[in-house]
Amino acid sequence: MIRVVLPAHLKNLAQVTGEVRLDVIGPVATQRLVLDTLEARYPMLLGTIRDRQSGRRRAFVRFYACEEDLSNDPPDTPLPDEVVGGREPFIILGAMAGG
Amino acid sequence: MSGVRVLVGTRKGAFTLTSDGRRDDWTVDGPHFGGWEIYHLTGSPADPDRLYASQSSGWFGQLIQRSDDGGKSWNPVGNDFAYAGDVGEHLWYDGTPRPWEFKRIWHLEPSRDDPDTVYAGAEDAALYVSTDGGQKWTERTALRTHPTGGAWQPGAGGMCLHTIILDPAHRDRIYVAISAAGAFRSDDAGASWLPINKGLRSGEIPDQDSEVGHCVHHITQHPSRPDTLFMQKHWDVMRSDDAGATWREVSGNLPSDFGFPIAVHAHEPETVYVVPIKSDSEHYPPEGKLRVYRSRTGGEEWEPLTAGLPQSHCYVNVLRDAMAVDTLDPCGIYFGTSGGQVYRSADGGDTWAPIVRDLPAVLSVEVQVLP
Numbered sequence: 001m002i003r004v005v006l007p008a009h010l011k012n013l014a015q016v017t018g019e020v021r022l023d024v025i026g027p028v029a030t031q032r033l034v035l036d037t038l039e040a041r042y043p044m045l046l047g048t049i050r051d052r053q054s055g056r057r058r059a060f061v062r063f064y065a066c067e068e069d070l071s072n073d074p075p076d077t078p079l080p081d082e083v084v085g086g087r088e089p090f091i092i093l094g095a096m097a098g099g
Numbered sequence: 100m101s102g103v104r105v106l107v108g109t110r111k112g113a114f115t116l117t118s119d120g121r122r123d124d125w126t127v128d129g130p131h132f133g134g135w136e137i138y139h140l141t142g143s144p145a146d147p148d149r150l151y152a153s154q155s156s157g158w159f160g161q162l163i164q165r166s167d168d169g170g171k172s173w174n175p176v177g178n179d180f181a182y183a184g185d186v187g188e189h190l191w192y193d194g195t196p197r198p199w200e201f202k203r204i205w206h207l208e209p210s211r212d213d214p215d216t217v218y219a220g221a222e223d224a225a226l227y228v229s230t231d232g233g234q235k236w237t238e239r240t241a242l243r244t245h246p247t248g249g250a251w252q253p254g255a256g257g258m259c260l261h262t263i264i265l266d267p268a269h270r271d272r273i274y275v276a277i278s279a280a281g282a283f284r285s286d287d288a289g290a291s292w293l294p295i296n297k298g299l300r301s302g303e304i305p306d307q308d309s310e311v312g313h314c315v316h317h318i319t320q321h322p323s324r325p326d327t328l329f330m331q332k333h334w335d336v337m338r339s340d341d342a343g344a345t346w347r348e349v350s351g352n353l354p355s356d357f358g359f360p361i362a363v364h365a366h367e368p369e370t371v372y373v374v375p376i377k378s379d380s381e382h383y384p385p386e387g388k389l390r391v392y393r394s395r396t397g398g399e400e401w402e403p404l405t406a407g408l409p410q411s412h413c414y415v416n417v418l419r420d421a422m423a424v425d426t427l428d429p430c431g432i433y434f435g436t437s438g439g440q441v442y443r444s445a446d447g448g449d450t451w452a453p454i455v456r457d458l459p460a461v462l463s464v465e466v467q468v469l470p
Contacts, residue, residue, distance in 0.1 A: 009134060009159060013175065044175040048159040052179050053201070060158040094158040 002034055002079075003089040010049070010092070014042040019089055029084045031063060032075035049092060064091040102469040103425055104169070105433055106150065107441055108137035111459035113152055115170045118454075122431055122445040125454045131173060132164065139206050139420055141465045146214040151233060153204040153219070161203050163219075163233050169469075176233035180204070180221060183238045189223065190252040199223045199243065206420060208263035220260030224251065224277040226289060239289035242275065247294060247311045254278035254314050254333075255379075261419055262318050268325040274343065279303075279314035282330070284343050295343030299332060316359045317419040321368035329371050329398070331361040331419070336373055338398050349398020354385045360422035364447060365430040369397040372424075372432060372448060374417040382437075383414035391434070393448050407451035408442065415440070420463035427468060435461025 004020040011017065022041070026033045039046050046052065049061050055075075057063070062071045065083045082088035105116040112130025131137075135154045143149035150166040152173070161180065164173045180201050188196040202222040210216035219227040219236065225243045227236040242248075242260075251258060259278055266272035271288040274295075281296040299313040306312075314333035321327065330337040330346065335356050337346040350356035355375040364370035371394045377385045384390060389408045392401040415436035425431035432448050435441045439458040444451045 007158075009156070013159075013162070044162075047161065047178045051160070053181055058158065058160060 001086045002029060002083060003086055004034065004038060005089045005091040005093075007092060007094045009094070010045060013044050013048065016042075021086075029079045030076045031070065031073060031079065031090075034079065034090055035075075060095040062093050062095050064093065065089065101427060103427070103431065104142075104147075104467045104469055105423075105441065105443070105454065106140040106142060106170075106463075106465040106467065107435055107458065107461060108140040108152070108420075108463035109435075109439070109459035109461050110136055113137040113140045113154075114455070114458060116441065116454050120427055122427075122443060127455055128170070130459075131170070135162075136203075137462060138203060139463045139465075141207050141209065141463075142467045143209040143214040143217075144211045145209070147467050147469055149209070149214040149232075151207045151209060151217055153207055155203040161201070163204065163207075165233050177229065177235050180219070180225075180227055180236055181238070182225060182243065183240045184244075187244065187248065189248060189258065190250060192253065194252075196249070199225070201225075202257060205259045205261045206263055208265060211265055211267060218263050218265070218273075220263050220275065222257045222259035223253075224258050224260040224280060226260060226263070226273075226275060228289070239285075241285075241290055242283060242292050245283070245292050245294075247280070250311060251277065251280040252312070262315070264318060264320050264328075266320075266325050267322040272325075272342075274318060274320070274328070276315040276318050276330075278316070279312060279333075281311045281313040282315050282318060282343055295339075296346075297344065298339075298346035299337065300335065300348070301333065303333065317361050319361050319363050321363045324368045327368065327397075329361050329363060331358050331373055333357065333379060336361065336371075336398060349394070351394070351399035351401055353392055353401050354390075354403075358417075359419040360417055360434065362422045362424050362432065365424050365426045366428060367395070367430075370395050370447070371398060372422065373401075374422070374434065376416060382416040387412050387414060389413040389415065389436075391432070391444075391448055391451075404444075404448045404451070406449060407444075418462055420465075421461050423464050423466040425466045425468050431466065433464050433466050435464045437461065 101120040107114040112133040114129030138153045140152045148169040152164040154162040191197040206220040208218040215232040226239045262276035264274040283292045304312040326342045328339045336350045338349045390403040415438040422434040432444045437460045
């Protein structure tokens with residue numbers, strides 16, 4: 001079970017409160033697999049985290065876990081054991097910017 | 100008595116304003132999608148309970164929302180706006196080639212007779228259509244791949260397709276306008292396109308007779324005169340009486356012929372409304388006086404409408420999709436400002452009053468007359 005923290009706008013869009021808990025099915029839990037699983041459960045999030053065409057992280061979205069910025073990790077990099085074990089959340093957030 | 104619902108898109112959410120046919124007392128509902136930019140919120144002419152909203156943000160991209168109950172509840176529908184086939188290139192501001200890149204939907208135009216069919220105008224310029232209530236979007240590629248497309252350049256606000264007119268008389272005729280490519284017409288439901296910019300004069304481009312490159316801000320049409328079009332260009336108010344084949348300037352005695360919106364009275368096809376803005380470098384009304392100008396002669400002769408509008412220290416802007424007319428008698432006129440006011444006139448523009456004063460900056464205003 002992987003815990004995912006969404007930014008407020010995406011919580012509202014997905015109509016969830018608190019953390020999202022995902023059972024990720026696959027040999028190795030990666031950023032890509034977590035996001036695929038998240039979007040499969042909440043299809044309204046398609047395109048809001050990753051570009052619909054390129055599949056790349058949107059420029060103003062960041063991924064944090066275990067006090068590390070994982071945003072620029074290759075999407076198939078295994079996630080930290082603490083995230084895979086559910087001891088730490090995988091945090092998706094909007095970059096700090098004006099407006 | 101009929102009711103009226105005004106649909107307002109703002110920088111930070113959507114609002115609906117409702118009243119009875121007197122249009123004096125209003126109920127304000129919102130924000131919906133708080134914190135998101137709502138470039139356009141509009142209703143189906145075939146089913147007033149079917150609404151569509153273009154919801155976007157710089158962080159989380161583009162969503163399309165649909166309501167089937169007049170805005171009481173909303174559901175996200177499809178947001179996969181893919182450029183079909185070869186993406187190709189257009190010109191960037193500095194004249195270098197740049198691949199088309201989807202940024203947002205500026206305008207949604209529902210079909211006149213099918214609530215599930217809706218067109219969408221994109222930045223970078225492209226025309227999409229959905230025939231299943233917004234779930235799936237298909238590009239009408241002939242526009243983006245028009246032979247002139249490689250020469251299109253963005254205006255200051257981006258290379259946006261902001262105007263879509265589905266002709267009421269010719270079923271397969273569509274007009275679109277793109278900043279800063281110009282106006283185009285299709286007579287075969289989008290299978291092919293003709294630039295319709297003859298007669299436009301744009302000091303921003305070197306060749307005044309250029310087929311494209313004109314910064315058209317908005318176009319409108321009265322359904323009883325489908326071949327007559329009125330255009331607010333970057334500078335100049337223009338008129339065509341031959342379905343866009345040729346244009347002539349009708350700015351006449353306007354204090355400034357720069358502006359964004361243009362609208363036609365619901366029952367008088369020669370009565371036209373604009374909101375003059377001082378200049379393209381000063382996006383506010385001349386002399387700090389917010390004035391709607393009305394022509395009852397199809398242009399050239401304009402009168403200021405000021406009753407109820409601020410006539411001192413007013414420095415708001417009114418954007419291209421932020422003016423609408425209702426079909427009641429007398430005709431109601433509505434517009435929203437960058438200062439968050441939405442004004443209404445229930446007497447064809449003679450007098451005005453704010454419905455709301457403190458919304459976020461208004462991006463779009465549409466109005467529905469409800470049974």
